[in-house]
Amino acid sequence: MSLHQSEPTRVGTPLSFGDPAHHAAHQFLVEEAHVLDSRDLDGWLRMLCHDVTYRAPVRVTTARGAAFDELETASHFDEDYYSLRKRVERFSTEHAWTEDPPSRTRHFVSNVRCFHVDEPGLLAVDSYLLLFRSRGDVRPPDLVSAGRHDLLRGDPEVGYQLARRRITLDESVLRTQNLAVFL
Numbered sequence: 406m407s408l409h410q411s412e413p414t415r416v417g418t419p420l421s422f423g424d425p426a427h428h429a430a431h432q433f434l435v436e437e438a439h440v441l442d443s444r445d446l447d448g449w450l451r452m453l454c455h456d457v458t459y460r461a462p463v464r465v466t467t468a469r470g471a472a473f474d475e476l477e478t479a480s481h482f483d484e485d486y487y488s489l490r491k492r493v494e495r496f497s498t499e500h501a502w503t504e505d506p507p508s509r510t511r512h513f514v515s516n517v518r519c520f521h522v523d524e525p526g527l528l529a530v531d532s533y534l535l536l537f538r539s540r541g542d543v544r545p546p547d548l549v550s551a552g553r554h555d556l557l558r559g560d561p562e563v564g565y566q567l568a569r570r571r572i573t574l575d576e577s578v579l580r581t582q583n584l585a586v587f588l
Contacts, residue, residue, distance in 0.1 A: 412556065412569075413522040415529050420519040427519045430530045430557055433565045438512035441587055446493040449587065450486075454558055454568045459484045461551075461572040461588065481574070481584055489587075503585035504540075510586055511537040522556075527568065530555040534572075534588060538581065547581040549574065551588060 420427045433452075440448045461481040484492075495501050513535040520529040536549040556569035572588050 412529065412554070413524045413527055415520040416523055417521060420521070424519070426521075426528055427517070429565060430519045430528055431517045433557060433567075434514045434517060434530070434532055434555075437567070438514050441512055442510050444507060446496060446587075450490055450493055451563075452566055453486060453489065454566045455486050457486050457489070457567055458569045459489060459567075460570070461574060461584075464574055464577045481579070501585075503583045506541055508538050508540045508586050510539075512588075513537070526559050528557045528559065528565070530557055536586070536588060538586060540582070544582065549576075549579070549581055549588065551575055553588070 437449065437452055440452065460483045463479040463481060496504055496507075499505075514532050515535075516531070516533040518531045520531075522529050530553075532553050532555070534549075534551045534553055536551075537546060538549065539546040552573040552575070554571045554573070555567060557565040558568040559565055
């Protein structure tokens with residue numbers, strides 16, 4: 406999968422909440438939130454496929470009927486496994502000023518909807534994310550709201566792993582100091 410490859414085609418309606426694939430995907434997202442909030446970034450990297458793409462296009466405010474609200478040519482981040490791993494490695498150095506002191510985060514994941522896709526072994530998962538982030542003692546905390554569009558790949562040995570994430574931020578102008586944390 407290349408960085409900007411289109412999504413596989415979704416098949417049918419969302420899976421029922423009782424479907425085992427929905428349960429497994431929901432558990433994956435909850436575990437991922439826990440790992441990120443615990444700052445276990447090496448553990449988070451193990452939850453990613455080695456061909457992962459991780460992208461947050463810039464949102465724009467447009468007139469009704471403009472037919473777009475994201476800039477495909479501009480992103481807050483547009484990363485692959487290598488760049489994500491390098492960011493994680495940098496956090497353990499004295500050069501990670503954006504996370505010194507480290508942020509305290511809570512990832513609230515809700516509205517999880519799962520869909521079969523036309524490629525075997527993959528599951529499309531949409532969710533809402535509300536991130537609470539506190540950093541230091543002086544600045545007020547941040548709230549970042551977004552929709553996430555994930556593609557999970559099933560692996561018989563490790564379960565689901567994140568193959569692709571597109572984050573649709575709910576604000577065009579971000580009110581957070583930086584986006585050094587993972588969404």
